[in-house]
Amino acid sequence: MNADESTGKHLVHELLGPGPLAEQVTEGCNGEWYVRVSGTEFLPLVTAFASRECALIGLFCTERFSPGAPFSLLYVFEKKGVLLVIVLDTAQSAPSIARLLPSACWPERECRDGFGIAFEGLFDERRLLLHETYPDDYYSLKKSVANVPPLMKPSVDPSEEYPFRSVQGDGVYQIPVGPVHAGIIEPGHFRFSVIGEKIFNLEVRMFYKHRGIEKLAERRLPEDVVRIAESVSGDESVVNTVAFCIAAEKIAGTHVPERAWALRTIFMELERIGSHLGDQAGMLVDVAFPLGASQFAVIREEVFRINALLTGSRFLRGMVVPGGISRDIRTEDLEALAQFVRQVRKRYRTGLKIVLSTASVIDRFSPTGVVRRSILRPLNITGPTSRASGGNGDVRVDHPYGIYSRHPPSVRTLHDGDVLSRFTVRASEILDSLDLIERLLTTLPEGTVKEAYDAKDGYTLSLVESARGQNLCWVWIRDGVVERYKVRTASYCNWLAIEHAVQGEIVPDFPLINKSLNLSYAGTDL
Amino acid sequence: MNLSFGLYLILNTVAVLLVAPLFVSIIKKVKARAQGRSGQSVFQIYFTLAKLLKKETVYSSHSSWVMRLTPYVSIAAMLVAALFVPLVFVPEPVGGIGNIILLLYLLALARFFMALAGLDAGSPFGGMGSSREMSISAIIEPTTIIVFAALVFVFKSLNVFDMFAASAAAGAPSTPTLILLAISLFIILVVETSRIPVDNPETHLELTMIHEGMILEQSGKNLALMELSAAVKLTLLMALLLNLIVPFGLTTTLAIGTIAVAAVLFVLKVTVLAGIIGLFESSMAKMRFFRLPSLFAMAFFFSTLIIIIEVFA
Numbered sequence: 091m092n093a094d095e096s097t098g099k100h101l102v103h104e105l106l107g108p109g110p111l112a113e114q115v116t117e118g119c120n121g122e123w124y125v126r127v128s129g130t131e132f133l134p135l136v137t138a139f140a141s142r143e144c145a146l147i148g149l150f151c152t153e154r155f156s157p158g159a160p161f162s163l164l165y166v167f168e169k170k171g172v173l174l175v176i177v178l179d180t181a182q183s184a185p186s187i188a189r190l191l192p193s194a195c196w197p198e199r200e201c202r203d204g205f206g207i208a209f210e211g212l213f214d215e216r217r218l219l220l221h222e223t224y225p226d227d228y229y230s231l232k233k234s235v236a237n238v239p240p241l242m243k244p245s246v247d248p249s250e251e252y253p254f255r256s257v258q259g260d261g262v263y264q265i266p267v268g269p270v271h272a273g274i275i276e277p278g279h280f281r282f283s284v285i286g287e288k289i290f291n292l293e294v295r296m297f298y299k300h301r302g303i304e305k306l307a308e309r310r311l312p313e314d315v316v317r318i319a320e321s322v323s324g325d326e327s328v329v330n331t332v333a334f335c336i337a338a339e340k341i342a343g344t345h346v347p348e349r350a351w352a353l354r355t356i357f358m359e360l361e362r363i364g365s366h367l368g369d370q371a372g373m374l375v376d377v378a379f380p381l382g383a384s385q386f387a388v389i390r391e392e393v394f395r396i397n398a399l400l401t402g403s404r405f406l407r408g409m410v411v412p413g414g415i416s417r418d419i420r421t422e423d424l425e426a427l428a429q430f431v432r433q434v435r436k437r438y439r440t441g442l443k444i445v446l447s448t449a450s451v452i453d454r455f456s457p458t459g460v461v462r463r464s465i466l467r468p469l470n471i472t473g474p475t476s477r478a479s480g481g482n483g484d485v486r487v488d489h490p491y492g493i494y495s496r497h498p499p500s501v502r503t504l505h506d507g508d509v510l511s512r513f514t515v516r517a518s519e520i521l522d523s524l525d526l527i528e529r530l531l532t533t534l535p536e537g538t539v540k541e542a543y544d545a546k547d548g549y550t551l552s553l554v555e556s557a558r559g560q561n562l563c564w565v566w567i568r569d570g571v572v573e574r575y576k577v578r579t580a581s582y583c584n585w586l587a588i589e590h591a592v593q594g595e596i597v598p599d600f601p602l603i604n605k606s607l608n609l610s611y612a613g614t615d616l
Numbered sequence: 617m618n619l620s621f622g623l624y625l626i627l628n629t630v631a632v633l634l635v636a637p638l639f640v641s642i643i644k645k646v647k648a649r650a651q652g653r654s655g656q657s658v659f660q661i662y663f664t665l666a667k668l669l670k671k672e673t674v675y676s677s678h679s680s681w682v683m684r685l686t687p688y689v690s691i692a693a694m695l696v697a698a699l700f701v702p703l704v705f706v707p708e709p710v711g712g713i714g715n716i717i718l719l720l721y722l723l724a725l726a727r728f729f730m731a732l733a734g735l736d737a738g739s740p741f742g743g744m745g746s747s748r749e750m751s752i753s754a755i756i757e758p759t760t761i762i763v764f765a766a767l768v769f770v771f772k773s774l775n776v777f778d779m780f781a782a783s784a785a786a787g788a789p790s791t792p793t794l795i796l797l798a799i800s801l802f803i804i805l806v807v808e809t810s811r812i813p814v815d816n817p818e819t820h821l822e823l824t825m826i827h828e829g830m831i832l833e834q835s836g837k838n839l840a841l842m843e844l845s846a847a848v849k850l851t852l853l854m855a856l857l858l859n860l861i862v863p864f865g866l867t868t869t870l871a872i873g874t875i876a877v878a879a880v881l882f883v884l885k886v887t888v889l890a891g892i893i894g895l896f897e898s899s900m901a902k903m904r905f906f907r908l909p910s911l912f913a914m915a916f917f918f919s920t921l922i923i924i925i926e927v928f929a
Binding site: 265266267272273287376377379380382383384448450451453454596597598599600601 | 647650651652653740744747748812813816818819820821822823824898899900901902903904905906907
């Protein structure tokens with residue numbers, strides 16, 4: 091293997107084809123590639139990418155990134171472990187590529203609402219990020235707009251109300267659900283078109299609590315943005331912070347000590363275990379099998395308690411900082427963790443055995459809510475949802491970060507794509523994570539846990555594998571402070587999987603399918 | 617109407633109202649224990665009902681008189697139905713009281729009004745609950761009639777009082793076919809009281825609700841009455857099953873001593889049955905909605921078998 095092959099440069103050249111573009115490509119701080127294209131080069135290039143099975147995994151806008159252009163659109167493509175960012179400078183408008191690459195649909199509408207960029211040929215022109223009560227000509231993500239709640243319209247003209255897709259026909263009726271739900275659930279609206287109990291169409295509407303997270307990070311020191319990254323989505327606190335820190339450290343060239351990486355990895359895997367256990371318990375509650383659910387709910391609570399013992403926070407907050415972790419963990423606490431991992435594995439297996447040997451549970455789980463493999467790449471569906479449907483992507487393997495290159499997880503792939511597969515994939519991943527934590531604890535290197543971090547200017551992309559899938563983060567630091575912080579969590583893409591998974595299923599199965607996909611509202615409504 | 621029947625009317629109604637909430641709680645407690653939780657006190661439900669009775673009743677602006685009338689129709693129908701199923705003391709039947717067909721349709725009346733009230737408030741979840749309840753009842757009703765018909769064949773009487781008197785006199789299941797019938801009655805009990813695997817009384821997920829969906833818009837004292845009706849229904853169906861299959865203690869003589877013994881025995885028997893229901897519910901997940909007819913078919917099969925046995929044996 092020559093140098094070009096190991097960095098993926100040959101693939102970038104192959105994708106860009108012979109010509110001037112291949113000469114202009116530059117490498118980013120974290121191994122990604124950037125190429126700036128003109129308006130005329132853009133569409134033919136993207137068309138070629140779409141036909142060559144590249145996945146569009148991110149699309150976002152930033153201001154004054156290129157000299158002379160007010161806005162730059164960054165399109166992040168992935169193919170075979172290579173990340174290529176196309177930079178398209180624009181004054182006001184850009185061609186829509188959502189017809190070629192459906193995963194561009196939400197981000198294009200987001201850029202339009204947030205920055206006022208017009209996308210020509212956008213097939214879905216409805217509002218996304220800012221609902222109809224926001225004032226006209228208000229663009230929440232622009233630098234010139236203050237990050238405070240604007241004065242909302244007191245009322246909305248019926249003609250401006252959000253038009254849901256309606257299915258016509260005899261006996262078709264709509265069921266509106268949300269945005270306020272029973273139980274403690276975040277806001278989201280689901281519009282079902284059904285005949286009797288059968289679902290013909292589901293449309294999801296999100297973004298009821300646009301928090302201005304990305305803007306909140308701007309003009310702040312990277313050390314302070316850590317707190318903001320932690321609050322993107324509660325049970326992805328560690329992994330989103332790690333993503334931000336990787337970007338900041340790569341830009342600054344900070345070397346993170348081995349011990350810090352081992353502990354960070356332990357935290358990330360604990361977070362994954364907690365999240366997966368919560369999903370498994372939830373799925374069992376939704377099929378009314380609380381006896382099985384309690385097996386997992388109890389272990390989940392114990393994981394949170396061990397988190398609190400290790401770090402003082404049930405969600406492991408306050409630990410990950412640029413340069414390493416904020417403080418070392420005491421040896422006796424690490425021993426408590428090792429003991430916990432040993433005893434919990436046995437109990438977890440018992441719980442799994444109870445659940446998987448209960449025929450009535452299997453009958454509800456299979457074959458319910460199938461996510462077909464063919465939608466994975468077009469919509470960029472990732473995480474356990476994708477791996478349960480025949481996908482084999484895992485950021486920890488495809489773009490290893492930290493010490494995952496030395497401890498690659500086995501990618502657990504199943505092919506049925508139903509609720510049972512998603513349940514089983516999570517079960518395997520929990521056991522793998524427990525193994526990894528145990529391995530890391532026995533080989534934990536000594537030494538410091540934090541290297542001095544000195545912010546440098548620059549920009550880079552980082553990808554991490556959260557419990558829900560691929561989280562993307564793009565950080566641009568200018569004058570020592572964050573100029574732009576873009577987060578795209580796995581849920582942002584995975585939400586659309588539910589619209590496909592419920593088709594032909596019955597309404598009472600919807601909560602189960604929803605839970606099996608484990609989508610975060612907070613991670614979507616930034 | 618003689619004195620003993622008059623006493624029965626009062627005592628049976630009071631007893632049912634007093635103990636019914638307790639039995640609902642016992643099932644909850646057993647389920648909580650099965651999950652490794654300690655669960656709330658079995659007497660909590662009385663405080664909850666007392667609280668609801670004091671609270672304000674809120675009506676949707678879309679609702680009509682149906683919403684206002686339903687709680688009263690429901691509790692009235694249940695209390696009359698409860699008179700058809702003596703808990704501890706079986707008097708001589710008077711008039712139509714005790715007629716098993718009438719019992720069935722008293723339950724149907726309450727169900728019909730509950731379904732109307734579910735639609736009345738205009739919430740989509742109430743409508744879905746009503747639609748599912750009616751689909752289920754359309755399938756379960758023929759099964760219930762066949763099960764009751766089997767009872768009639770076994771006891772050669774249409775009156776529950778006569779059936780109870782016969783089994784009390786025998787002191788044990790009078791024929792082995794009753795054991796088979798117990799399975800059918802248990803399934804009817806589960807379906808009629810909206811329990812797992814048919815419905816989940818503990819869910820917060822409106823989209824999966826059946827019974828809870830229909831009473832989602834009820835509040836305050838109306839909600840208390842609906843909850844109480846559900847508890848009375850559970851108690852009377854449990855009493856029907858127990859007093860036919862394990863009748864010991866059930867008395868036909870009006871004496872304080874025998875009635876006291878019968879009452880204690882009855883509470884014990886119901887507690888055991890509630891425990892069985894709790895464990896049964898814990899052992900399985902809720903069925904897929906469209907698989908439910910297969911559960912009903914089982915009840916149908918056993919009772920048809922009994923009729924064949926009774927007719928040709």
